[in-house]
Amino acid sequence: MEGSDKVEKFLGYEVMEIQGKDRVSGIAIEQRDAEETIALPVQGVYIEIGLIPNSEFARGVVAVNSAGEIEVDRHCQTNVPGIFAAGDVTSVPEKQIIVAAGEGAKAALGAYGYLLEQRG
Incomplete structure (x- = not known):
């Protein structure tokens, strides 16, 4: 993925909303420090929870x-x-x-x- 012009990273953002009626059409992300919200058109969402064990x-x-x-x-x-x-x-x-x-x-x-x- 590194160096791909088809992938854009949004570090420090949190997904606030998954948008769409019958299927996913976009997401709204918010920058954690600035409370700036951005709407992004997407066709799917993959949810991954943390990799750090809660031990x-x-x-x-x-x-x-x-x-x-x-x-x-x-x-x-x-x-x-x-x-x-x-x-x-x-x-x-x-x-x-x-x-x-x-x-x-x-x-x-x-x-x-x-x-x-x-x-x-």
Whole structure:
């Protein structure tokens, strides 16, 4: 995309509105510091939420890597027995909703197995 005359970057802007009746026809973006709004004609919108894991709550409780991801094994268990984690907050490299959902199922099964072991 770098150097393409078909791509224009709007750094420091936030999407305020997606416009269109039956389909997307434009967006309104606002500059964060100046409150300047710009209307842009577009044919589609791709929404991406942040890539920084929201793992602050886990620091000091379980192992967190340098990227802020909670370290888990193949069963979604952390380094602390009985604590499981799943989704984009973990060290699993694929950050997609379908993977996160599957990891959630694995974590639930892992936790269930752990509880059964604890009961004896």
